[in-house]
Amino acid sequence: MSSELSLSIGQAFVAPDRRHHRSSMSVRVPAERTLLEAKGASALISDSSSRNAIAKQAGDLSVRGFLADYYSTPDHWDVKTSATRVLRALNGWCYSQSGHVQNGSYMASLSAMVYRGREAHLFHMGDTLVFRLRGAEFEQLSRDHVTDLGGYRYPSRALGLDGNIDIDYVSVPLKQGDIFLFTTQAVRGTLMPSDYVQLIRADASDLNAACERLAEAATSRAQARGYGGEPFCFQLVRIDHLPEAEQDHPGRLYGDLPVPPELSPGERLDGLEVQEVLSRTAQSRVYRVRDTHSEREMVMKAPSPELSNRNSYLEHFLLQQWVVERVNSPFVARVMESSRPRRYLYYLMAYVDGERLSDWSRRHPQASLAQRLDIARQLGKAVQALHRRDLLHQQIHPDNILIDRHGQVVLADFSACRLREGDGHKHSRELARQLGLTEHSAPEYALDTDVGRRSDQYALASTVYWLLTGAQPYELPPHELRSHTDLEQLTYRSARTHNPEISLALDEALRRALDPQRALRFRRLSEFLYALRDPAAERRERTSPRLLKEPVNFWQGVAGILLLLLVLSWLLR
Template identity: 50%
Template sequence: MAGGRVPMGLRVSVGQARLASERQQRSAVAVQLAEGDSHERFDACALIADSPWRNAIARQAADLAIKGFLADYPSTPAEWPIKRAATRVLLALNGWCFSQSRFVASGSYVSSLSALILHHDQGHLFHAGDTVVYRLRGAEIEQLTREHITDLGGYRYPSRALGMDASLDLDYLTLPLVQGDLFLFATQTVRGILLPSDYMQLIREHSADLDAACLALAERAAELAAGRGVSAESICFQLMRVDRLDDLWPAASDRDRLPLPPELAPGDEIDGYWIEELLSSGNQQRVYRVRDAASGDRLLMATPALEMSGSHDYLYLFDRQRDMLGALRSPHVNRLETSRRAPSYHYYLMRYIEGETLGQWIRQHADIGLAQRLEIGRQMTKAVSALHRREFLHQSLSPNSFVVDRHGQVVLTEFAACCPRDTPAEMARSLAQGAGINDFAAPEYWLGLEVGRRSDQYSLASIIYWLLSYSAAYERSGKGRPIAGMGRGGYLPYKPLAQKLRTEHDLGALEYVPLTRWVNNAPPSLDNLLRRAVSPKRSMRFRRLYELMVGLRRADAQTAQSRRRGSRQLQLWRAIALLLVFGWLISWWFK
């Protein structure tokens, strides 16, 4: 297929070439463009697969893997994030291939597979095995996949592939797309035969016809491989070029064509809900405390700001926030409340939690110990983890995002900048900026870099650092005026980033302030944990929030152990002191 067009706006050109006949080939390539409802799952999908076996039955694994993926992936639920949907399909295919291998006398249903899914302005790459995917952007070429191979007796075999084991470990990579990006898919055989300069030259010579470019690559590779005894049946190329990106801003959902509510004040009524107080007034969203006139129950009402009436991108994300709250079940995340009456305006309701924001609560409980502060940190981590499991980012975590209820339970209640992980990068940044970038935001928000779950990890760890270092002395000193190095009553791991960051090179100049400088009884392991979680470089932070949770639990155990050890030492010294006093009394009595 020389070119293709997706109605929503994404336009790609495709080229393919294989030198082997249909009966000889062990590899397979395919590109599928979305049609109809498939646009919810992808705009375009390109795959390459390669089987290591020459057995006529076993080598079908590559073709069956691609056909199975393209048949099943578009049918996955639309609310599933791309990563979850594709992973589920690939795990099912892996299980099927692994089970079929027992019916093959010579060989097995094993296949390397690389799949690139394009959706909006993002690419999602899934990979297992030794197939190769490159990205050509301008004059640069970059290999996106790493080869999972093992050398045995001079032969190279896949160490990880579809159908090789009952479990499957996939590499996953997200890629911001740029118009003109060119993706080259190749079998592992051509590695070491063609140089990057060969790819660039031959593709540039045939840029108008990608089929011709692939054929030129295949013929050149076969010519150079002839003296090495490499069979042409394993040489396969595919090219996919992004000619035009999808529209960045999706339209608001069809089910919500209701008008936005006007600016509301205490005493106003809307759909049977009386406005009691405006709790949050951001550039994009308002949050009110309301009372149901029929039941008397207090609720929270979130509404888009009236200025956002013409912003389809924001209204789309506002609806996704509501859907996320409706599907999420966690005691540490606020839940959606169903309206008892048909709404006449665009809003959603949440339960109202009696309590104080974390910032208010810690001012009233500044004398609590390290163990209780660590417990609050673990509860906050559970809340953010619940969002991440639903493939959502929060993007604006701060102490005021959490409420501590009357029972001491921490609940996440603010979602103004919350969005799905697969939200186009520009849209996600615009949402975060509209909600306001606070002192706890990761450096990538200040520099306009790519953000993700590790960005939330930075914000969360900064809040925990602030919580652990919070002291009532701040309130007394300066009568509440800001003090250098402090952030709203507690310390921050770095000086305010807005004052320090201008370019990405400035990240190396940031100096972490050890927590032990402010908290004498903090174990060194806790300091090391937070130091990594707030690393200026996103790639150096923990891969999952679970690792931060485990670290906080261990720090709490070490703190408790230290308290017990200190208590035992205190008891020992008390006993020694009593013995000395008793001995002195005896000696005095018998004088």
């Protein structure tokens, strides 16, 4: 008999008008044994109180988004950490999107249950319903979060309702034969607990048929009571088999791996031959390696050997690979898979055949303003790609930026990267300070105040200022500040004093992005990037002949004049 978790599933959906249905449900049981053991199986249901298209999208997106992101979380995270972080990210996205639409909102109730090992974990927001049938005992596991307004009941604490959300969490032990029912508030007032037990037990071997019986009975009761226009959806999950005993969480696998020893060129590790030592710091080692099986050149990053017992740093190190995997951008380094199983703690990235921005700048002192602005715009796109995934970089400076032989910019170091938090990014700030601040770090890191996306904006602008001028925007380096009094003494030095080619508009944009007060910088990074346009190209556009910019209008005018001349020639005959 298999020692794996085994489930059976049934679903049914009834809606008088399917165009306006607003519920979504799904179950995922990973086929890969390691993923099933690490993350478990998931069952979800979502529902919205509105009937518009946006409400339906909110339900579908919440279910699909959870299933996609939950199984992409780091292996060493437990179920609660993984699901909670994914749900908070989904909530933030739904809440932000609601501000850009009219006559609707991305708001939905959601219940997600994760079955892992011999335990089930329920995460619940809003008024969707989750029940457990064990023998003849029928018990509701979720809580109804509803608000009565004008005789109508609306979900409260729902996904997307507020920027911050409280998530109900409960874990329950599993028994073989347990049946879990997922449904929505529409069923309230139709079926009694005894009805559920009877209809499910009528033929428990066919869960799809059981769901159909529930839907038919609920619809019949609703029509008899005069409100048969509501959609009904039912989802059943039965525990067919449980593992013999709680298995070790394979997510701890990489955390249990030893830190690699100090390596030198020519030495091998897991079939990877060290070609060059790229970096040695107090926290990490970075090597250029060659896979002896595939002949690929890659970059290996490993914790520093002396950090073997510093679990807090090792936990963050494990997150770095996950951080890079979340971002899909040509301007951000890519994670690579090894051709062999790992026996040590490290991760691999694509090797960039190029040089650091600091070295490039020294080798190209005569580079034009247009070339430097092109590099700045590419770097800005890399930072934007991180921010779209709710990530802060926190260490943008010339030594962490690579330029390949074709002029492509790649952001390559993620030692201080963290997901955005809801506590003013206290842990993010502490991590950045632990790894070391630079002359490009925003003042708030030194002053222990809140950090965020605008902190990355400052570091980006400081790097661009240096790239364009070779200097720093302030006489006192912001990372050396000791008090808010020092902050008030910072005076911006115009970039035009170092490079007269810089336009007044670009200088003003740099000044604003480098404002010592975080709240006074650009609200969106895209506003700053818009200011990094090539002024020479704009001048060419403004001074180009009207014929080149509006050829259709020009030839229409020519045709009109010729027609007029033709008419005049006829009249003068």
